Amino acid sequence: xTMQKVRGLALAAAGASLTAxxxxxxxxxxxxxxxxxxxxxxxxxxxxxxxxxxxxxxxVLMMTxxxxxxxxxxxxxxxxVLATAMQSFAITAxxxxxxxxxxxxxxxxxxxxxxxxxxxxxxxGMAVDSVHDLAKTIPESVFMCxxxxxxxxxxxxxAGAFAERMKFSAMMWFMGLWSIVVYAPxxxxxxxxxxxxxxxxxxxxxxxxxxxxxxxxxxxCALVLGKRKGYGNDNLAPxxxxxxxxxxxxxxxxxxxxxxxxxxxxxxxAGMAMAVTQIATAAAALAWMFAEWAMRGKPSVLGVIxxxxxxxxxxxxxxxxxxxxxxxIIGLVAGVVCFWAATSLKNMLGYDDSLDAFGVHGIxxxxxxxxxxxxxxxxxxxxxxxxxxxxxxxxxxxxxxQVLTQIYGAAVTILYCAxxxxxxxxxxxxxIGLRVDPxxxxxxxxxxxxxxxxH
Numbered sequence: 001x002t003m004q005k006v007r008g009l010a011l012a013a014a015g016a017s018l019t020a021x022x023x024x025x026x027x028x029x030x031x032x033x034x035x036x037x038x039x040x041x042x043x044x045x046x047x048x049x050x051x052x053x054x055x056x057x058x059x060v061l062m063m064t065x066x067x068x069x070x071x072x073x074x075x076x077x078x079x080x081v082l083a084t085a086m087q088s089f090a091i092t093a094x095x096x097x098x099x100x101x102x103x104x105x106x107x108x109x110x111x112x113x114x115x116x117x118x119x120x121x122x123x124x125g126m127a128v129d130s131v132h133d134l135a136k137t138i139p140e141s142v143f144m145c146x147x148x149x150x151x152x153x154x155x156x157x158x159a160g161a162f163a164e165r166m167k168f169s170a171m172m173w174f175m176g177l178w179s180i181v182v183y184a185p186x187x188x189x190x191x192x193x194x195x196x197x198x199x200x201x202x203x204x205x206x207x208x209x210x211x212x213x214x215x216x217x218x219x220x221c222a223l224v225l226g227k228r229k230g231y232g233n234d235n236l237a238p239x240x241x242x243x244x245x246x247x248x249x250x251x252x253x254x255x256x257x258x259x260x261x262x263x264x265x266x267x268x269x270a271g272m273a274m275a276v277t278q279i280a281t282a283a284a285a286l287a288w289m290f291a292e293w294a295m296r297g298k299p300s301v302l303g304v305i306x307x308x309x310x311x312x313x314x315x316x317x318x319x320x321x322x323x324x325x326x327x328x329i330i331g332l333v334a335g336v337v338c339f340w341a342a343t344s345l346k347n348m349l350g351y352d353d354s355l356d357a358f359g360v361h362g363i364x365x366x367x368x369x370x371x372x373x374x375x376x377x378x379x380x381x382x383x384x385x386x387x388x389x390x391x392x393x394x395x396x397x398x399x400x401x402q403v404l405t406q407i408y409g410a411a412v413t414i415l416y417c418a419x420x421x422x423x424x425x426x427x428x429x430x431x432i433g434l435r436v437d438p439x440x441x442x443x444x445x446x447x448x449x450x451x452x453x454x455h
Contacts, residue, residue, distance in 0.1 A: 059257025060149035071247025079444025160355030161218030201409030207317025215362020280331030284311025287335025310338035314368035326375030373406035
């Protein structure tokens with residue numbers, strides 16, 4: 001083959017290669033660019049989560065009626081048992097309507113750091129399939145009802161502090177105003193996008209929003225109304241502790257909806273919340289019982305059920321953040337501290353907190369809030385930041401600042417609740433009066449306020 005032929009073949013091969021490259025380039029230019037990655041699918045309603053939250057809502061409602069109604073009714077004197085049970089029932093009805101009209105909107109819409117807006121006023125805009133940003137796998141109607149049960153039980157707890165001496169009319173006005181002016185803003189601060197949640201205050205199921213809030217309000221009520229007639233001299237012992245045991249038992253069972261339901265899903269977080277709730281409650285019941293046994297020579301029925309409620313209160317803010325060992329310690333501490341508060345502290349300061357709303361809920365809520373800052377652990381929350389550092393964690397994970405954050409959240413709640421509660425009480429007192437007449441108090445609230453008696 002001559003050199004000229006070789007050159008010709010080489011040029012032909014090069015030309016063919018260039019032609020192929022040109023054709024491929026042209027084809028590539030004609031091919032449309034690849035579509036961008038698809039956005040993650042929107043959360044879908046989950047039947048398992050919805051079923052669990054429907055159950056949890058019913059459990060938390062059961063905590064107020066019949067749970068709290070029986071718990072409180074058994075601890076008052078026979079002449080006031082109906083009036084006491086009536087308070088829990090009437091509050092349930094009143095707060096339900098107020099929550100539907102305005103409470104939910106103020107607490108759980110994104111109005112700002114202090115309070116929500118009125119976009120859900122009268123629940124307008126809530127469709128069958130709408131969801132809330134805090135609970136995207138359940139209908140918003142279920143989330144609204146679940147949060148409603150928290151709004152119901154919180155003011156109902158306050159009633160234990162002023163049992164046997166407040167007018168029914170005054171109680172209704174006070175509770176209605178308090179649920180809007182105090183409960184809704186504090187719920188927004190912690191859970192609804194407000195400043196306490198933004199600043200990192202941990203409250204899984206209501207230690208601050210429910211228990212510190214109710215306990216402080218109860219103490220203010222007890223101080224403003226003054227002591228019951230005969231306090232310190234007459235026999236004010238409970239008339240039927242069997243009712244109180246039944247009520248406490250319903251509270252214990254219902255509390256699984258309270259704490260495990262606050263996971264807002266039927267998953268691992270709910271399971272651990274249920275486990276730590278059971279452990280802390282049992283530990284606190286035993287701690288109160290043994291403390292009373294050691295101090296007074298006998299373990300009382302009232303003591304052991306009060307201890308159980310103290311444990312339920314204290315584990316509430318921590319239930320989604322701590323492991324079983326942390327729950328055990330929280331329960332033991334709460335049982336002893338709340339026993340001291342309901343006996344020694346109350347006697348030392350001389351206030352008449354009739355059914356120990358402050359001693360159990362206020363003190364227990366504070367203990368639980370602070371110890372959440374100690375025992376919250378990333379091993380339970382599973383949350384880390386962009387630097388793989390644990391978040392939603394407390395002192396045991398090296399985040400000592402969380403304890404201070406918890407104290408700050410409790411302090412803000414205490415201050416606002418105390419001042420607002422005092423103002424509401426004074427306004428109601430000026431308009432209609434807070435306390436029943438002395439003769440009515442002596443004869444009993446059942447017959448004088450409701451025209452009925454228990455035989």
